[in-house]
Amino acid sequence: QVQLVESGGGLVQAGGSLRLSCAASGRTFSISSYNMGWFRQAPGKEREFVARIRRGGSTYIADSVKGRFTISRDNAENTVYLQMNSLKPEDTAVYYCGASVSASISVTEYDYWGQGTQVTVSS
16 A cells, blocks of 8 residues: 655744655555655645656746745655745645656646645744
8 A cells, every 4th residue: 555644844934944755655666656746735725736756857846936945856765855945924735745657747647645744834
């Protein structure tokens, strides 16, 4: 059974930083075989794309966080990271990681999801 477990969320002041981790487990599951993405969902809003890293390592970042967020992966540790700098109150949301065999950034194309981690940015 595949599990994605996010961690690293919390309460931070505007301008601060957080590093989210997404640790994958499962008897035969390896993130090296998947495109990995980070999404977020604020109260009353739909889940939206934040960042993606492909199997080959190329990344794609949403315009709303470009220049502030970076995504990386450590295949040996089976873990994906989201480094978030210069945080703003509008970044407040539950952050989810997902795994997809597709290179899409669409929520519907992701095969596995974590349970999410709350990020709250105070002004």
